[in-house]
Amino acid sequence: MNSVVLCASPRRDGNSRMLAEAFAEGARAAGDTVDLVDLNEVLSGLLRDCRTCRGPDGNCSTVDGYRELMHARLLPADAWVYATPLYYYGMAASLKNFFDRLVCYASASYPRFEEVAEQMRGKRSALLLSAEESNQAAGLAVVNQIQEVSRYLHHEFVGGVTGIGNTRGEVRFDPAEPLAAAVSLGGTIFRAHHSDYNMDSERSNAVWSEARSGDEGSGIYEDV
């Protein structure tokens, strides 16, 4: 299995990159492969007006690495992982730009849309966030956007790690040990439990098999 990690910080030796490399270490130890992408190297253009920007063949005319990133690296991957610093309580601009420009590929006006949509669904996703502030709410907008984009793309958002630090590489001193958590996430991203129920979802009352009594229940919440 292969994960692509989209690294959004302009600091190549920064905290979110360190989380990304820890994720890669865990994934490789588990026998998976990882492709680390520096978004600031690959993307140079912002989203423009598609009516003037799309060429006569329907392709985006912005000349940078987005199309190659999408078709050669992202669509064949099994997971998309987002590594970003927290900037003014949101994600770094290169990652937002990546999402904005997704519209050039994941909308019906793109000639290869059917092929893209088919390959895009069914992946897993995860978030690696670095921030100076440790208050829990500071990064919620980023978590929420990744959750909603993942739902939109039919991806399973299986987890996130937040590392607290400001100077380059400072997350390694965070006592919550986000680097260890990122290694663990890398090793488990394709095996981690994931659920997202509706009220009528068929399910056991117990989440974990060790806790099941043999009475599988009605699939609706019961006191235990």
Ligand SMILES: Cc1cc2nc3c(=O)[nH]c(=O)nc-3n(C[C@H](O)[C@H](O)[C@H](O)COP(=O)(O)O)c2cc1C
């Ligand atoms: C433009 C900018 C905006 C920032 N805004 C926030 C913020 O809103 N909240 C926060 O906790 N940290 C903020 N920070 C600090 C970074 O999130 C923090 O230094 C992070 O570890 C940087 O990650 P990096 O090393 O991967 O670039 C900001 C830093 C910059 C440069």
